[in-house]
Amino acid sequence: MAKVTILGATGNVGMFAAHTISEIPHVSSMLLVGRPGREDFLSGCCRDLSDSFAARGIDIRLSYSTRLDDAEGSDIIICTAGVPRRPGQDRIDLAFENAKIVADTAEGIGRCSPDAILFMVTNPVDVMTAVALKYSGFQPRQVFGLGTHLDSMRLKSLIARYFRVHVSEVHTRIIGEHGESMVPLWSSTTIGGIQIRNLPTFSGLPAQEMIDTVRTSGQAIIRDKGSTVYGPGEAIATLVQTILGDENRILTVSSYITSEIHEIGGVCIGVPARLNRNGVFPVPIRLEENEVVGFRESVQKIRKITDDVMERLEEAR
Structure with missing residues (x-):
């Protein structure tokens, strides 16, 4: 059984991903991580998802945090954190702004969860995957992106x-x-x-x-x-x-x-x-x-x- 952590869980993609991942029978626990100051929102997400779990008969330990260190012991860490693309904005315009976020995040993951697989969703995803690979210190097999x-x-x-x-x-x-x-x-x-x-x-x-x-x-x-x-x-x-x-x-x-x-x-x-x-x-x-x-x-x-x-x-x- 596995622990899945979602970074950027207060965003639309992160929230829906938590719902879809909950259907996977191999998942025993899920951690939603958001920015400091978003504790109330994260708490609400967990209560709402817990109701969904109860309705579907799903038994997953669900928790939330604003501390990356709580991702320790994760099997997969999904990174959706970053600035979302605005209408008319090219993915590449996001690159440097999101790279700063991803670099700091990847360094933290490398320290707290060295055996995890890091799954990048943040755009532009190819560039962010490279940034995550470098700053996490992980092996190439441990880091991938949603890609194409x-x-x-x-x-x-x-x-x-x-x-x-x-x-x-x-x-x-x-x-x-x-x-x-x-x-x-x-x-x-x-x-x-x-x-x-x-x-x-x-x-x-x-x-x-x-x-x-x-x-x-x-x-x-x-x-x-x-x-x-x-x-x-x-x-x-x-x-x-x-x-x-x-x-x-x-x-x-x-x-x-x-x-x-x-x-x-x-x-x-x-x-x-x-x-x-x-x-x-x-x-x-x-x-x-x-x-x-x-x-x-x-x-x-x-x-x-x-x-x-x-x-x-x-x-x-």
């Missing part, structure tokens, strides 16, 4: 709708940046085990329109309702379930790569990875030439931003 997992699920849904099949029949991935330079892997997309390009109706697939929809989905939701909540919350729970269940599923998350994909690496970015109780392990893959070009460009973009943020962090600390 939700983007891949969004594309999966669009493809299923187009071909009028159940979403479980579609297998697809988006790799690279969780942002503008994301790269869809059409070469490895299948429907019912059939390569998508072998289906006669593939010629009419509005592929670029679909990718544009995925790229702008987060901003569109933020514009219309203020924040993304349900999609990220469910995606977080899926990844937590995969790790705590020791499932060894291959999902697309932000992870540190060295040379797994065409000798490209030295950065945290969205790639297929095997997830289990020991952490996250990128899977070596081969891509088509145009996909390699796109992935290389995405890596170069994220590496530059990451380097710039790291340099500014060093100067500020």
